[in-house]
Amino acid sequence: MKKSISLLIVLSCFIIAGRAQSTTYHAITADVDVGVGDKFTFTFEPHYRAWDNLALGARFQDAASVTLDFTTEGANNKTSSQTFSSACLTADYYFLNSRPGHKLALFAGGGFGGFTQSDSNVTTSTSADNFGYFPRIGFQTGRFRGSIEYNVTGGTNNYVSVNAGLFFGGGKK
Numbered sequence: 001m002k003k004s005i006s007l008l009i010v011l012s013c014f015i016i017a018g019r020a021q022s023t024t025y026h027a028i029t030a031d032v033d034v035g036v037g038d039k040f041t042f043t044f045e046p047h048y049r050a051w052d053n054l055a056l057g058a059r060f061q062d063a064a065s066v067t068l069d070f071t072t073e074g075a076n077n078k079t080s081s082q083t084f085s086s087a088c089l090t091a092d093y094y095f096l097n098s099r100p101g102h103k104l105a106l107f108a109g110g111g112f113g114g115f116t117q118s119d120s121n122v123t124t125s126t127s128a129d130n131f132g133y134f135p136r137i138g139f140q141t142g143r144f145r146g147s148i149e150y151n152v153t154g155g156t157n158n159y160v161s162v163n164a165g166l167f168f169g170g171g172k173k
Helices: 002-019
Strands: 028-038 040-051 054-069 079-093 104-121 126-141 146-151 159-169
Touching: 028 146, 040 079, 040 159, 054 104, 079 126, 104 146
Parallel strands: none
Antiparallel strands: 028 040, 028 159, 040 054, 054 079, 079 104, 104 126, 126 146, 146 159
8 A cells, every 4th residue: 555655656746747847948957056155165956947936956065164273383283174065956946037028036945965074184084974954045147146055964064155156058948
């Protein structure tokens, strides 16, 4: 019984996804962003434009920070780094973009998925996998995309990122 209900749910999702597609925008886009904030970030994010105002996708992001601590003695130099890698499912809801003549599209969205944190210094290295999520707001105009997001990594080291980048594909039909 549980298997047939699961199969029914999966098939329903495929049917809905197969029938849902924006009538105004090309279906597939991909973003490439860099960001600053608590950490430096690099993001690749493909999207599927399910409806005119809704994009579903996956975000792959790497974030890193390095701390250098130099003392006058030279023997007590400390260098540490912290990196996050994340793979998350995303959804963005677009405002204003369906009005004729508007070139600016504001959006709000977010995502959830896995975050891997790695901390290292001169003597030790640790790694942890956690479930996390992120809310975000932003805008698109032309081929430029900007956003601000708050990444809740499932640990104690959450971070803010202000991103800017380009997107490829997509656009109006």
